[in-house]
Structures are given as C-alpha cells and as structure tokens.
Amino acid sequence: MKRLLQTEVIRLITFTLLGALIGAFWGQPALGAAAVLLIILASHIRQLLRLAHWLKNPEQTPPEARKLWGEIFDGIYHYQRRQKTAKQQLSQLLERIQDSSQALRDGIVMIDHNGDLEWWNHAAEHILGLSPTSDRGQPITYLIRNPKFIDYYEQQNYLDPLIMSSHISEERMLEYHITLFGKNERLLLVRDCTKMQRLERMRQDFVANVSHELRTPLTVLAGYLETFSDYADELPPRWQRGLALMSQQSARMEHLVTELLTLSRLETSEFKAEATPIDMGPLLATIRTDALALSGHKHNIVLNVDEQLQLRGSINELRSAFSNLVFNAVKYTPDGSTITLSWQLDNQGAQLSVQDNGPGIDNKHLRFLTQRFYRVDDSRSSQTGGTGLGLAIVKHVMLRHQGHLDISSCIGQGSCFTCHFPASLIYTPDFI
Known part of the structure; x- marks a missing residue:
C-alpha cells in the first residue's frame, strides 16, 4: 500500500507538470496545471461516490478499479468477508451458549448493573415463575421480596449460597448462587434443593431420635454399673477390670449421645440472639477453672x-x-504446656482465641477438623475420650452467631483456634 501511494503521488506530480507544460503553449501554465488537478480530483470523487454506493449495498460485488483504488476496494471487500465470517462464528457460538443454557435444569438469570432482569433460561422461568412479557427489565428484588434474599443480594458477600423456601411455594427449597461480573452485573444461579434438604432433615431427625432413644438405656446401664462399683472390692480382679471398662465406655457413650443431641439441636432450631450482653470475664474464668480441674x-x-x-x-x-x-487444648497437649485464652477487639468486631504450644496439627488436616467424627489420630482420640464432634459444635455455634472459626497450626509450634464475631454482636459499655 505504501508503494502504491508513492506511485500515486509521482503520477499526480507528473500529470500536473504535463498540464503546466501544455498550458505554457498558450501562455497559461498555471491554468493547465489546475485543469489537470481538477480532472484528477473529479476521478477521485467518482471513486469515492462508487465506494459510498457500495458501502450502502455491501451485498453487491466491489466496483472494478485499478492501482490504489483497486487495492482499497479489495482490502475493504476482504475485511468485510472476514468480519462476516467472524460474525457468523460468534453468532453460532452465542446460539450454542443459549441452547446449552436453556437445556440446563438449573435456573440462570442475568441481572444488569441496575439490578434489573435482563435474560433467563427456561428453567429459571419455571423455578422462579418469570414471565417473558412482563418481568423483563424489572428489578430482581421486586420478584423475590424475601428479606433474607434482599440482604444476601445487597451485601454482595456471595462466597456461600443462600438456601430458603421458594416465593411461589413454601414447600419448595431453593439454593441461590450469585456471581459478580462486568460492571456490577450479576449472574444468578437457582437450583431446586428440596430433595437434598429433605434428606438432610431426615438425617438430622434420625440422629436426634437415635440419640434420644439411646439416652434412657445408657442411663439405666450407668446407674447399675455405679451400683455394682460400690461392691467392686468384693469381686474377683478379672471382674473388677471388666466393670471398670464398662463404666468407662458407658460414660463415653453418654458423652457422645449428649454431644449428638447438642449438635442436632444447633442444626435444627432457630437462633435468636439474647438482648442481654454476656459478661465474658466471669464466663472465661469459669471455663479456665474447669479446664484446670480437667488437667x-x-x-x-x-x-x-x-x-x-x-x-x-x-x-x-x-x-x-x-x-x-x-x-x-488440654487433652491434646502434653503436661506443662501453656494455653492462652484471649478475648479482644479486632478490625471486624471481636475475637476469642485459644492458643497452645503443643505438638501442632499437619496442615492437610485443618480443613477437615470441623467435620463430624473427623479425628487426626484415632488412637489418641480413643485415649482422651474424644468423640470427634467438639469442633463441629463450635462451627455451628459460630454460624448461629454470624461468626466463623479460623484454625492455624504448625507442627512442633502449637495451634491457634480463633472465633471471630461481627461488630453487631459486640457491646462495650464505655463507648455507650
């Protein structure tokens, strides 16, 4: 293209000089040069008009031309072909994305930066009861007016999904996932989790019922074992060992049933924070006294x-x-270890931390510690009488108090368990 431009400039200069030479025969060289320039200008204007006409009708073949204008027409024509091909490919890709989205069983809703409904698939139309004629362009909070959903939507903390009953049918449980993208736009994924919630409820009820039914026979066994223990000195040594083991395991089973019932209650009951603030000093002092007695x-x-x-x-x-x-911390650290129990303000509210200088826990175990019955060392847990439910109870208590549990540990340097509480639950009399 650069070479053609240079050729065109040389051609323009040549014809201009030729026109000036012809005009010199009549004593008007400037007039001759101007006439040639006008002819060349008219030729370019003609080509521009042909270009404008063709751009208005791109389906027609490009005009025939030579040299510079030929290159321009050919370049635009090939560019149009590439753009047309790319547009077709993009259109096909968008159709495939839409078809695949429409085929999903989960509902997908696109929400623009104003919070208005922009697009959704067939599943969302069925699950949320959306109408393509009346709901498009409406705010999502007008459609789902549940205060839980509005808080979840406005807080923009979408790390965890929101599970609640459908606004169409309370018997139907829906799981909402929101993802931010673009300029404050959102993608809402809605899944029907009614069956999973029913199975979870059945599991919780089963654990609660079995634990409750086990409590009565265990109480009877523990009572008789305690009575027999009063006459243990009169029994043969072999029977004494058996009686001691039965008493130990009976107490362990009672402890397990108690923690199962506690965990079941935490999972199934509604939580309401008490209005009266808790004086943390005496509470933690009492826990320290109990821990020293255990130790x-x-x-x-x-x-x-x-x-x-x-x-x-x-x-x-x-x-x-x-x-x-x-x-x-007492059970899993050796004698002589130091355990620090701290209750202080932090940047987000307040935190309670329990730090020890014990053997520590391998990092690969940390994310599983709050699961039910998870044990780092089964033999050590059996020796200490652990049930594997303690940290699961801690996790659920923290969730009910809008907080979370952080665990950090290093082999040979100890562990630190930190309970983080939001500022909304903090009460400081000096600042009131």
Missing part, C-alpha cells in the same frame, strides 16, 4: 481478657463452644 493443674492456662468487651448471644451455646476449644 489436674498440669497445664498453665493464661487469661487475656478485655473486661469491658461484652458479647450478645446464647451464653449456653457459647460456653459449650469455648469449653470445647479449651478442653481440646
């Missing part, structure tokens, strides 16, 4: 408590959670 005063348990910092919540649930953390 036989073989551990050094240090309290680091902000006495002015109080917490709104269920004192029984929080006592259970904090006791689990401290008692675990």
Whole structure:
C-alpha cells in the first residue's frame, strides 16, 4: 500500500507538470496545471461516490478499479468477508451458549448493573415463575421480596449460597448462587434443593431420635454399673477390670449421645440472639477453672481478657463452644504446656482465641477438623475420650452467631483456634 501511494503521488506530480507544460503553449501554465488537478480530483470523487454506493449495498460485488483504488476496494471487500465470517462464528457460538443454557435444569438469570432482569433460561422461568412479557427489565428484588434474599443480594458477600423456601411455594427449597461480573452485573444461579434438604432433615431427625432413644438405656446401664462399683472390692480382679471398662465406655457413650443431641439441636432450631450482653470475664474464668480441674493443674492456662468487651448471644451455646476449644487444648497437649485464652477487639468486631504450644496439627488436616467424627489420630482420640464432634459444635455455634472459626497450626509450634464475631454482636459499655 505504501508503494502504491508513492506511485500515486509521482503520477499526480507528473500529470500536473504535463498540464503546466501544455498550458505554457498558450501562455497559461498555471491554468493547465489546475485543469489537470481538477480532472484528477473529479476521478477521485467518482471513486469515492462508487465506494459510498457500495458501502450502502455491501451485498453487491466491489466496483472494478485499478492501482490504489483497486487495492482499497479489495482490502475493504476482504475485511468485510472476514468480519462476516467472524460474525457468523460468534453468532453460532452465542446460539450454542443459549441452547446449552436453556437445556440446563438449573435456573440462570442475568441481572444488569441496575439490578434489573435482563435474560433467563427456561428453567429459571419455571423455578422462579418469570414471565417473558412482563418481568423483563424489572428489578430482581421486586420478584423475590424475601428479606433474607434482599440482604444476601445487597451485601454482595456471595462466597456461600443462600438456601430458603421458594416465593411461589413454601414447600419448595431453593439454593441461590450469585456471581459478580462486568460492571456490577450479576449472574444468578437457582437450583431446586428440596430433595437434598429433605434428606438432610431426615438425617438430622434420625440422629436426634437415635440419640434420644439411646439416652434412657445408657442411663439405666450407668446407674447399675455405679451400683455394682460400690461392691467392686468384693469381686474377683478379672471382674473388677471388666466393670471398670464398662463404666468407662458407658460414660463415653453418654458423652457422645449428649454431644449428638447438642449438635442436632444447633442444626435444627432457630437462633435468636439474647438482648442481654454476656459478661465474658466471669464466663472465661469459669471455663479456665474447669479446664484446670480437667488437667489436674498440669497445664498453665493464661487469661487475656478485655473486661469491658461484652458479647450478645446464647451464653449456653457459647460456653459449650469455648469449653470445647479449651478442653481440646488440654487433652491434646502434653503436661506443662501453656494455653492462652484471649478475648479482644479486632478490625471486624471481636475475637476469642485459644492458643497452645503443643505438638501442632499437619496442615492437610485443618480443613477437615470441623467435620463430624473427623479425628487426626484415632488412637489418641480413643485415649482422651474424644468423640470427634467438639469442633463441629463450635462451627455451628459460630454460624448461629454470624461468626466463623479460623484454625492455624504448625507442627512442633502449637495451634491457634480463633472465633471471630461481627461488630453487631459486640457491646462495650464505655463507648455507650
């Protein structure tokens, strides 16, 4: 193209000089040069008009031309062909994406930056009851007016899904996932999880019922074993060992049933934070005293408590959670270890941490510790009487208090379990 442009400039100069030479025969060289320039200009204007006409009718073949204009017409024609091919490929890709989205059983809804409904698939139309004629362009919060969904939508904390009953039928449970993209646009994924929720409810009811039914026979067994223990000295040594083992395992089973019932209650009951703030100082001091009794005063348990910092919540649930953390530290650290129990403000609210200088936990176990019955070392848990439910209880207590549990550990340097509470549950009298 550069070479053609140079050729065109040389051609223009040549014809201009030729026109000036012809005009010189009549004594008007400037007039001759101007006439040639006008002829060349008219030729270019003609080609521009042909180009404009062709661009208005791109389906026609490009005009025939030579040299520079020929290259321009050919270049535009090939560019149009490439653009047309790319447009067809993009159109086919969009059709495939839409077809695949329409085929999904889960509902997909695109929400624009204003929060208005922009597009959805057939599944979303069925699950959410959307109407293509009246709902397009309407705010999503006008369609789903549940306060839980509105809070979830506006807080923009979409790490975890929202599970709640459908606004169409309360018997139907839906799971909502929201993903941010573009300029404050959102993609809403809706899944019907009614069957999974029913199965989870059945599991919870089964565990609760079995645990409740086990409590009565275990109580009877424990009572008779305690009675027999009063006459253990009169029994042969072999029977004494058997009686001691039965008493130990009976107590362990009672402890397991109690924790199963506690976990079941945490999972199934509604939580309402108590209005009266909890004085954390005496609560943690009591837990420290119980932990020292469990340890036989073989551990050094240090309290680091902000006495002015109080917490709104269920004192029984929080006592259970904090006791689990401290008692675990006592059970799984050797005698002479130091356990630090801290209650302080942090950037997001307040935190309670239980830190020890024990053997530590391998990082590969950390993300599984709050699962039911998960044990890092089965033999060690059987020796200490652990059930594998303590940290699961802590996790559910924290969820009910809008908080979360963080676990950090390093082999040979100890572990730290930190309960984070939001600022909305914090009460500091000095600042009121």
